[in-house]
Amino acid sequence: MKELTLFTMKGCPHCRMAREYMRQLCEEDPGYAQVPVNEIDENENAALADSYDYYYVPCYFMGDQKLHEGACTREKIRKVLDTARNA
Known part of the structure; x- marks a missing residue:
């Protein structure tokens, strides 16, 4: 299992979703x-x-991999969590 880095912005409706x-x-499984x-407000x-290569939030990284x-x-989001959980 690897840590995810999640870049967000306050007030962003996509980040909220x-x-x-x-x-x-997490409730279901x-x-x-x-x-x-590790959620980081950009x-x-x-x-x-x-220092990361992205333009839009929310943006998930596992190490350097977007x-x-x-x-x-x-x-x-399920796919992102599955990738980290199975790494």
Whole structure:
């Protein structure tokens, strides 16, 4: 299992949905709750955010590998969590 880095912005409706999908998936499958997620607000940590190659939030990375960027669906978030859980 590997840690995910999640870049977000306050007030972003897509980020809010990504967090809600993660919450729902963790309720359905407690194994997803074991995946460590380091959520970073790109406005509060601009230097760190600038060191990653992305443009849209929410954006998920596993190490240096980008797993998802931009508007999401529940299934896309499930795929991100599955990738980290099975790594």
